[in-house]
Amino acid sequence: MSAPNSALNYQLLRLGALLQLEQRARTAGRRELEFLMVNDTATVVSYQQAVLWRKNPAGSSPLVLSGVAVAEPGAPYRMWLDRVIDTIVQGEQAAILHSLTPVDPPEALAQEWPEWFPSHALWCPLTRREGELVGGLLFGRTDPWLDGDRQLIEMLSGSYAQSLILSDTARPTGLSRWARLRRRPALISIAAALALVALAPTRQSVLAPAEIVPVNPAPVRAPFEGVVDALRVAPNEPVHAGQPLVSLDRTQLATRLAVTQKALDMAREEYADTAQAAMSDEKSKGKLAILASKVDQQQAELSYDKDQLDRADVAAPADGIAVFDDSNEWSGKPVTLGERIMLIASPTDTQLEIQVPAADVVTFDMGSEVVFFSNLAPDSPSRGVLTFASYSSAATPDGVLSYAFRAKLDPGDAPLRLGLKGTAKIYGPRRPLVLWLLRRPIQLGREWLSL
Structure with missing residues (x-):
């Protein structure tokens, strides 16, 4: 080339x-x-x-x-x-x-x-x-x-x-940012609409698990330490005051009662023999007071054992329904003094108990509106008002640190079954929407900044 x-x-x-x-x-x-x-x-x-x-x-x-x-x-x-x-x-x-x-x-x-x-x-x-x-x-x-x-x-x-x-976008036409923004009325309208929405007052609300619980239930507790022999009622069965509910094992009580009765008989015989000998023996006469105290002691123990044997059958303290899980779980189970076995509650006098996690709780006034969505009929919510808020938090059976809230349901609604679970929504005061949306970020920011 x-x-x-x-x-x-x-x-x-x-x-x-x-x-x-x-x-x-x-x-x-x-x-x-x-x-x-x-x-x-x-x-x-x-x-x-x-x-x-x-x-x-x-x-x-x-x-x-x-x-x-x-x-x-x-x-x-x-x-x-x-x-x-x-x-x-x-x-x-x-x-x-x-x-x-x-x-x-x-x-x-x-x-x-x-x-x-x-x-x-x-x-x-x-x-x-x-x-x-x-x-x-x-x-x-x-x-x-x-x-x-x-x-x-x-x-x-x-x-x-x-x-x-x-x-160079900083000076494409020599205009200020505000002057360039004024040439775009659509952006101004959108910004104004967003500002109005962000400042719109919105009711705060919290969703939390809830359950229908009785109001002022009567607990049925073990009268002494022993073993449950049988439960005489089924779960959710109607009962009346004085009806036997729980039977504790009597074998040990009956044996102890027989031993105490035998000891009392022996103490009485010993006292009778000593009293007869005391008529001619001054030494035997001095033992009479001690033997009389021993007879009184055995008599008191016999009365206590009879009372324990009578209390082996626990009766219902009031009318209502028996609230517990399963009879088979209690049969043969050892119990301690004061351990709760079941509750006797009125099926119509109920309230809603709400467990709000500590991370989600906000300030609620007494009388705040509550809506309950049951698991059985979520399309038919029940309404009520807040009546109680716990002072401190406690761990739930799921291991979540929560605050307990209670609400009274509207008496005009059909009564809900005890133990019914679902989700409750608690409504709080009205605040700007932007504060509700940024509540978590602000909380995390304050924790990081130690404010």
Whole structure:
């Protein structure tokens, strides 16, 4: 291939690279554009170093260097470049494409030139249509700049300046943020609507598990330590006051009663024999008081054992229904003194018990509205008012630290079965919606900041 054809192909390749680079510059973002200008321009014109200077940059450094991610402000090379750029920008040829050599800047900068920058530099200004300088590119290489290189860079400067102005969103039209916002009434309307919704008063509410429990139930407890022999009622069976409910094992009690009765008989016989002997023996007469006390003691123990035997059958303290889980679980089970075996409660005198986790609880006033959604009929909620709130929290059977709340259901509704479970919703006072939505983030933020 001849030399003229080779030169022509080379020029065509450079022209193609120029067009591609201009296209990339028009679609690039601000940071990508800065990187492209100082690094990818080498695909069109060869150089060793490039510096981009921007006038009043928005959110970035005024200098962008080729080959590095960030130009450190305190580095000696950066400080020298700042002085060189200031000298060029303040000069008469700041808005003209021109070459620079180490002899052009002031003597103080020229002495350090060989240490920091190649010997041949080219200043490419980036201007607006009216000639205002918005930035500039300083290229450096060891070879002199040719006319063809100048022409290509001058062609690129226009595209670079236009792309730089468009990417600088801080001052696209010279208007303030409020002035630009006023040109978009739809955004103002949306912002106003969101503000109104955020400030709209909304009732606070909490969802928590709940259960129907009796009001003032009568507990049935073990009268003494023993073993349950049998339960004489079934769960949820109606009972009346005085009806036998629980029978404790009598074997040990009956044996102890027989032993005590035998001891009492022996004490009485011993006392009778001693009383007969005391008529003629002064020594036997002195034992009568001790034996009489022993007889009284055995009599008291016999009365106690009879009372325990009579209490082995536990009766219902009031009318109602027997509330417990399963008869088979109690049969043969040892119980301690005072251990609760069941409850006797009225099937119509009920209330709602709500366990609110400590992490979800908010301040509720007495009389706040409560809605109960039972698991059996969630589509038919029952309503009531709050009547009680526990002072402190306690662990539930599930291991969740919760506060206990109680509510009285509307007497006009059909009574709900004891033990019925579901979900209750407690309504609190009205507050701005934004506070309700940000309640958890604010709580976590206060914990982190120890406020």
